[in-house]
């Protein structure tokens with residue numbers, strides 16, 4: 062894809078974000094070990110779309126999120142926002158970082174760790190406004206704070222403004238964290254396991270709220286999780302990651318109702334469901350063992366040591382690239398027709 | 401069927417158990433009068449929102465309240481022995497780990513980092529086994545038996561906690577709870593922090609323990625979906641009280657997929673575990689009618705807020721509001737402030753626990769009065 066003029070202010074492309082062959086390596090043990098946390102991923106996020114990034118622990122979801130946030134510098138590949146290459150040399154300055162942070166915001170797993178415990182809720186929400194010099198007067202800023210707290214249903218506002226983060230429940234803290242990311246009216250949000258520390262009922266409430274706000278504000282959203290059940294409810298499309306690569310991507314219906322890659326099938330098979338008749342059943346899991354280390358990625362198809370369908374070719378031939386089975390539903394399994 | 405098994409004694413009998421935390425602001429009534437029992441080889445799931453008293457119930461069963469908590473009433477009989485009022489030394493030497501053990505919430509992240517797994521296990525042994533029983537070779541054998549049982553390679557015994565993945569650490573903690581061979585183990589959120597595949601692997605191992613070792617366990621989690629995998633019966637707690645207790649088939653029955661007739665619910669094809677044993681005496685007549693599913697409004701709401709992978713929903717239900725202050729809980733039903741069906745009676749008088757259909761206990765005025773729920 063050709064990048065449109067980067068100076069076309071206000072002219073928005075239908076693609077909010079695009080990652081092209083993105084890689085991130087970590088060099089540890091004085092460079093003796095190379096961890097390929099993200100190993101060549103490409104996808105695009107449409108404006109107003111929610112993309113789920115799912116996969117096992119250690120598959121590179123958070124690293125991808127941090128790359129998008131520019132909290133990490135990619136080893137190679139590029140990230141385009143609104144068609145503009147943000148990884149280009151020219152975009153590499155304090156000012157552009159600063160402007161970028163306004164447009165792309167992240168919600169973290171543990172809202173408590175991401176808030177200054179000495180701040181009151183008022184300060185937590187005012188801080189980004191002050192940093193980005195939004196709102197001329199105190200009154201103006203207070204108005205913006207009230208508005209965003211209304212959005213995340215923290216009302217009456219006065220009741221919470223003077224509290225410290227520890228005086229809120231887990232669910233309320235996550236709402237404030239969400240409010241803080243929304244207050245600058247970003248275009249793209251990366252939410253990394255935003256509800257995994259929150260209990261079930263509150264989790265449903267927060268997801269419901271995030272979805273409503275996402276639709277109202279036409280936000281483009283990356284939802285990172287290992288919980289494919291919430292991804293089914295929350296997302297439009299799902300990308301399944303394994304050891305730093307995307308192994309399947311498609312609409313949530315395609316990926317969940319008609320998975321092509323054995324790893325996606327295994328993820329789905331592993332999900333528990335409270336359905337009468339399934340109670341207490343012992344389930345045969347198709348895949349064994351644990352995800353290998355990202356410092357030592359298997360040859361060929363990187364899933365082959367755990368894949369129940371692996372053949373000699375899978376281990377020896379070049380790794381399969383993503384292939385399209387129609388309508389943008391893509392997977393990277395060479396044996397998909399036979400299994 | 402149940403008549404013949406009624407002669408087996410429960411491993412655990414809990415009556416009107418109360419544990420309060422005596423804080424400077426007042427007594428937090430975190431566990432406030434809960435009764436149930438557990439048969440050999442039976443699995444009980446304990447569910448409810450954060451703060452409803454699940455962990456408190458677990459530690460109460462070991463008579464091991466965390467300060468400033470104290471058991472203020474009730475009885476716990478394990479293997480026929482009353483443990484409320486027992487001395488700390490006797491509890492440590494004759495009850496904890498040898499009769500009942502616990503996998504604590506978050507334990508996998510609290511393993512002493514400077515000890516190898518072997519050393520950690522030996523220390524646990526020294527603390528809980530009878531004084532005379534120290535025999536290094538026998539302990540080694542026992543450790544290997546249970547680490548292997550949990551699907552771990554032998555070399556983990558020589559490893560330090562930080563060298564293991566989350567899934568392996570969780571298997572180690574479960575092996576540590578097993579290797580003094582108790583009849584009953586409590587697992588507090590053992591898979592919550594793990595991702596789905598590792599979780600499924602560990603849940604399968606836990607089910608095998610029940611099948612092969614006839615172990616009884618209490619599985620604590622806020623996730624009803626997980627309970628559906630591992631529990632024969634489910635107790636739903638709300639604000640320190642039991643809201644509902646029923647067979648899993650009863651709790652998960654829906655109008656579209658009603659539970660099998662209860663008389664056969666334990667022996668359905670493919671059920672890997674032995675026939676669940678009847679819990680308490682007095683369930684003479686096996687029910688033949690189909691269960692109506694969860695009866696307490698709180699249980700119904702919890703289920704509705706559980707996202708389902710194989711069923712698409714456009715909205716998730718949730719329970720507005722939050723659990724009550726346990727220092728001064730509401731006088732009537734503790735769920736009344738959040739219950740869409742609350743009426744004046746609910747606000748005034750606490751609903752008693754009633755057996756609404758065989759083996760299905762509920763504490764709710766509506767469930768009791770609603771003609772749709774009446775048992776014939």
Ligand SMILES: Nc1ncnc2c1ncn2[C@@H]1O[C@H](COP(=O)(O)OP(=O)(O)OP(=O)(O)O)[C@@H](O)[C@H]1O
Nearest residue numbers: 087096098117118119120121122123124125287355
């Ligand atoms: N700063 C770092 N230095 C070295 N290795 C790292 C660093 N950050 C991440 N890694 C490694 O990169 C891989 C991917 O990690 P990442 O945190 O992105 O995974 P994840 O999918 O978010 O996992 P989780 O579900 O556990 O959060 C892992 O092997 C991890 O150990």
Ligand SMILES: Nc1ncnc2c1ncn2[C@@H]1O[C@H](COP(=O)(O)OP(=O)(O)OP(=O)(O)O)[C@@H](O)[C@H]1O
Nearest residue numbers: 421428430449450451452453454455456466467468
């Ligand atoms: N040591 C303590 N001192 C004072 N209050 C406590 C203590 N431990 C727990 N509580 C309170 O007792 C109640 C029950 O807590 P408990 O930890 O048993 O809940 P839980 O159901 O296990 O919750 P979670 O799902 O968050 O683990 C809560 O209101 C909690 O704040």
Ligand code: SF4
Nearest residue numbers: 362365368375394395
């Ligand atoms: S390419 Fe081979 S090893 Fe890889 S997922 Fe497909 S069948 Fe399995």
Ligand code: SF4
Nearest residue numbers: 733736739746764765
């Ligand atoms: S007793 Fe009343 S308030 Fe409590 S759950 Fe039943 S209907 Fe609701």
Ligand SMILES: [Mg+2]
Nearest residue numbers: 122123124253
């Ligand atoms: Mg992560």
Ligand SMILES: [Mg+2]
Nearest residue numbers: 454455456505
């Ligand atoms: Mg707990």
